[in-house]
Amino acid sequence: MVYRKYGKRLFDVVISLLLLVVTFPMLLVIGLLLYFQNEGAVFFYQRRPGLREKPFKIIKFKTMTDKRDEQGNLLPDMERMTKIGSRIRKLSLDELPQLINVLKGDMSLIGPRPLLFEYIPYYTEQQRRRHEVRPGITGWAQVNGRNSISWEKKFEYDRYYIDHLSFALDMKIVGLTVIKILKREGVNQSDAQPMQPFRGTS
Numbered sequence: 001m002v003y004r005k006y007g008k009r010l011f012d013v014v015i016s017l018l019l020l021v022v023t024f025p026m027l028l029v030i031g032l033l034l035y036f037q038n039e040g041a042v043f044f045y046q047r048r049p050g051l052r053e054k055p056f057k058i059i060k061f062k063t064m065t066d067k068r069d070e071q072g073n074l075l076p077d078m079e080r081m082t083k084i085g086s087r088i089r090k091l092s093l094d095e096l097p098q099l100i101n102v103l104k105g106d107m108s109l110i111g112p113r114p115l116l117f118e119y120i121p122y123y124t125e126q127q128r129r130r131h132e133v134r135p136g137i138t139g140w141a142q143v144n145g146r147n148s149i150s151w152e153k154k155f156e157y158d159r160y161y162i163d164h165l166s167f168a169l170d171m172k173i174v175g176l177t178v179i180k181i182l183k184r185e186g187v188n189q190s191d192a193q194p195m196q197p198f199r200g201t202s
Contacts, residue, residue: 003167012109018101023096030061030093036085038062048114049133055107058114059097065087066079098137102105110120110170112158113137113200122200130158134167143176147152149168151198 025134042190044062047055063085067075070079081089081144088094101107107114114135141149141157149157161169 004165007167008108008165008170009105011167012102014140015109016099018100019096020103026093027096028036030088030096032135033084034062034088037082047117048113048135049117049120049131050106051131053120053131055117056101056104056114059100061085061088061094061097064096095137102137106134108134108136110139110161110173112139112161113142119198122198124201126159127155127201129162130155132162138173138177143173143180152201 041062044060045057048058050056063082067080069075085094098107104107106199111133112135117177125165138163139158141154143159144157145153147176
């Protein structure tokens with residue numbers, strides 16, 4: 001209870017600040033590459049639901065173009081992915097700017113991933129519980145399959161995390177996240193089998 005109420009936020013601030021300092025040279029290089037690749041657009045911002053569904057703007061490195069079809073609709077993700085963006089996403093480096101979200105208090109290092117507002121009407125009462133905590137950069141669902149598991153299973157893992165939130169579980173998730181990034185296991189969605197939008201439990 002003490003960790004959930006006080007320790008987790010302290011952990012988030014200290015670790016995210018340290019990570020920003022340590023990775024600053026790499027962030028600067030990536031930013032410069034994207035600046036020239038995307039004609040000045042380095043970051044991608046999108047409105048997402050946070051704690052208690054309060055809206056915030058998530059920050060990521062911009063890895064895709066804004067190319068559209070003749071009707072003005074954005075082309076599929078894989079058709080808009082840039083070469084530099086693809087390499088950045090394979091290493092999950094596009095997520096690093098979210099450390100700023102963590103410092104601001106919009107997110108936590110660990111928690112359910114922030115999804116889209118358009119999904120909320122499709123949630124069951126239990127699935128909607130994922131907003132009882134701050135969304136995270138990584139989480140229990142991410143280290144247990146991420147895009148290789150169903151939406152229902154992801155939400156089960158989210159509920160498990162909320163019910164068992166502790167320093168020990170957070171440390172376990174941190175360790176598993178590092179291992180998965182190094183092994184490149186389940187880090188990004190498959191090109192051939194991308195994750196489909198959530199449209200409710202069947």
